[in-house]
Amino acid sequence: MYQHETTIRVRYAETDQMGVVYYGNYSQYYEVGRVEALRALGLSYKEIEEKGIIMPVAKMNIKYVLPAKYDELLRVVTIITEKPDKRITFRCEIYNEQNDLINFGDVTLVFMDVQSKKVIVIPDYIWNRLQTFFTN
Amino acid sequence: MYQHETTIRVRYAETDQMGVVYYGNYSQYYEVGRVEALRALGLSYKEIEEKGIIMPVAKMNIKYVLPAKYDELLRVVTIITEKPDKRITFRCEIYNEQNDLINFGDVTLVFMDVQSKKVIVIPDYIWNRLQTFFTN
Amino acid sequence: MYQHETTIRVRYAETDQMGVVYYGNYSQYYEVGRVEALRALGLSYKEIEEKGIIMPVAKMNIKYVLPAKYDELLRVVTIITEKPDKRITFRCEIYNEQNDLINFGDVTLVFMDVQSKKVIVIPDYIWNRLQTFFTN
Amino acid sequence: MYQHETTIRVRYAETDQMGVVYYGNYSQYYEVGRVEALRALGLSYKEIEEKGIIMPVAKMNIKYVLPAKYDELLRVVTIITEKPDKRITFRCEIYNEQNDLINFGDVTLVFMDVQSKKVIVIPDYIWNRLQTFFTN
Numbered sequence: 103m104y105q106h107e108t109t110i111r112v113r114y115a116e117t118d119q120m121g122v123v124y125y126g127n128y129s130q131y132y133e134v135g136r137v138e139a140l141r142a143l144g145l146s147y148k149e150i151e152e153k154g155i156i157m158p159v160a161k162m163n164i165k166y167v168l169p170a171k172y173d174e175l176l177r178v179v180t181i182i183t184e185k186p187d188k189r190i191t192f193r194c195e196i197y198n199e200q201n202d203l204i205n206f207g208d209v210t211l212v213f214m215d216v217q218s219k220k221v222i223v224i225p226d227y228i229w230n231r232l233q234t235f236f237t238n
Numbered sequence: 239m240y241q242h243e244t245t246i247r248v249r250y251a252e253t254d255q256m257g258v259v260y261y262g263n264y265s266q267y268y269e270v271g272r273v274e275a276l277r278a279l280g281l282s283y284k285e286i287e288e289k290g291i292i293m294p295v296a297k298m299n300i301k302y303v304l305p306a307k308y309d310e311l312l313r314v315v316t317i318i319t320e321k322p323d324k325r326i327t328f329r330c331e332i333y334n335e336q337n338d339l340i341n342f343g344d345v346t347l348v349f350m351d352v353q354s355k356k357v358i359v360i361p362d363y364i365w366n367r368l369q370t371f372f373t374n
Numbered sequence: 375m376y377q378h379e380t381t382i383r384v385r386y387a388e389t390d391q392m393g394v395v396y397y398g399n400y401s402q403y404y405e406v407g408r409v410e411a412l413r414a415l416g417l418s419y420k421e422i423e424e425k426g427i428i429m430p431v432a433k434m435n436i437k438y439v440l441p442a443k444y445d446e447l448l449r450v451v452t453i454i455t456e457k458p459d460k461r462i463t464f465r466c467e468i469y470n471e472q473n474d475l476i477n478f479g480d481v482t483l484v485f486m487d488v489q490s491k492k493v494i495v496i497p498d499y500i501w502n503r504l505q506t507f508f509t510n
Numbered sequence: 511m512y513q514h515e516t517t518i519r520v521r522y523a524e525t526d527q528m529g530v531v532y533y534g535n536y537s538q539y540y541e542v543g544r545v546e547a548l549r550a551l552g553l554s555y556k557e558i559e560e561k562g563i564i565m566p567v568a569k570m571n572i573k574y575v576l577p578a579k580y581d582e583l584l585r586v587v588t589i590i591t592e593k594p595d596k597r598i599t600f601r602c603e604i605y606n607e608q609n610d611l612i613n614f615g616d617v618t619l620v621f622m623d624v625q626s627k628k629v630i631v632i633p634d635y636i637w638n639r640l641q642t643f644f645t646n
Contacts, residue, residue, distance in 0.1 A: 249406060
């Protein structure tokens with residue numbers, strides 16, 4: 103298991119007229135969580151793409167518990183619980199400044215060769231950064 | 239069961255550098271699908287809010303099958319399969335111009351009193367529009 | 375001069391906690407206005423890109439007069455007042471259902487070769503569709 | 511004159527299929543710049559709203575010089591050059607990691623009483639934080 107934390111400040115643009123963050127905008131927060139989780143491992147998603155691998159999203163689910171509000175500094179916890187293979191699943195949990203759980207969800211991405219558009223097994227240079235968290 | 243269809247043209251803003259619609263933007267398409275499905279029943283979500291009911295999202299899941307591309311005219315199918323009570327679930331399916339399934343998912347919303355922030359049973363004037371589709 | 379009109383329904387996602395459309399989202403409406411203005415001339419921006427021309431934005435200005443609200447069906451008027459050369463300027467005016475002017479602005483784009491990233495003069499096949507509106 | 515700097519990391523969601531940040535998304539970066547510039551003065555825009563003042567945007571202009579790319583850590587410079595009265599203008603300049611100017615623009619907001627929707631002069635408690643930068 104690998105776990106990482108980062109923070110995101112809610113932008114005005116991200117609220118809606120209900121006075122809270124629009125339900126669809128958490129996908130962006132989850133994305134930031136994933137990217138920073140990889141960066142902390144020495145992996146740049148930008149460089150992964152430059153090396154010819156893209157990681158499209160295969161599925162996502164979110165459970166909404168509480169609303170997040172404008173200007174809150176949210177804590178974004180990203181967890182990889184299962185050993186990735188052709189797919190990698192990121193569990194994401196978002197907490198507000200009072201440490202209340204705002205929402206949580208899983209996003210599963212596939213590793214895909216950008217030229218052939220074929221799904222591939224996790225590249226070695228990515229797995230090398232992760233394997234220490236999954237040996238038993 | 240109640241089913242409705244509308245179309246959405248993909249905006250340039252909604253694509254990302256993978257050259258396809260960003261995975262988080264489908265939440266907006268699903269929202270448009272729900273709102274138009276209600277409008278076709280004579281129900282305006284705007285008026286529902288003006289009458290003091292808000293409908294926050296409780297959970298969402300999406301399965302991504304194919305990417306949608308810039309300028310495609312997508313067909314958004316919205317289906318209410320189960321009789322709503324305190325919650326209402328909208329199944330959404332998105333198809334491209336070749337009638338390929340792009341993605342599908344379920345979004346569950348609750349009926350909430352905007353003053354008390356309490357969850358309530360579906361208001362009568364909404365149920366009255368829907369009940370004909372759920373009598374057995 | 376060439377003028378075109380289309381309509382856009384305000385999405386919930388596009389509002390902010392002020393209860394109106396977020397000021398930054400009008401850029402998307404202006405984009406839709408431009409794209410539909412070109413389509414009405416038989417020009418697909420998607421195909422323009424596929425032929426190797428991109429049209430990045432060089433400058434934009436907007437004057438905000440009134441707020442647009444959720445679910446309003448806005449009228450988007452797009453006008454090309456000046457003969458394009460290396461640049462093309464679209465004037466955009468947005469009106470609400472009461473025909474009040476919501477905001478207006480100018481967006482100037484350049485024609486650019488996608489390979490060389492050099493600015494070029496408007497391609498003939500685009501100018502051919504426009505010239506009838508600018509002969510004197 | 512008052513000047514402030516902050517940084518913003520470009521999200522994948524903010525790119526478009528041209529492979530760069532969508533032209534309309536800089537409005538959000540400018541917003542973050544303004545809010546952080548005020549916060550550094552001890553002013554929370556959230557609290558300003560809670561005290562009954564909203565600050566809608568009256569006009570905006572942007573000149574685009576270079577594209578910003580995915581994952582770049584942009585430097586957002588926000589400057590108040592003129593003494594505010596009923597209006598306040600924020601000059602914003604965005605630089606990439608090579609210190610190239612990406613774009614720059616001015617956003618003018620008005621001070622408005624949220625109840626009466628009337629434009630008002632800058633409230634004293636805001637001006638008190640700014641006046642030291644404008645005395646001559």
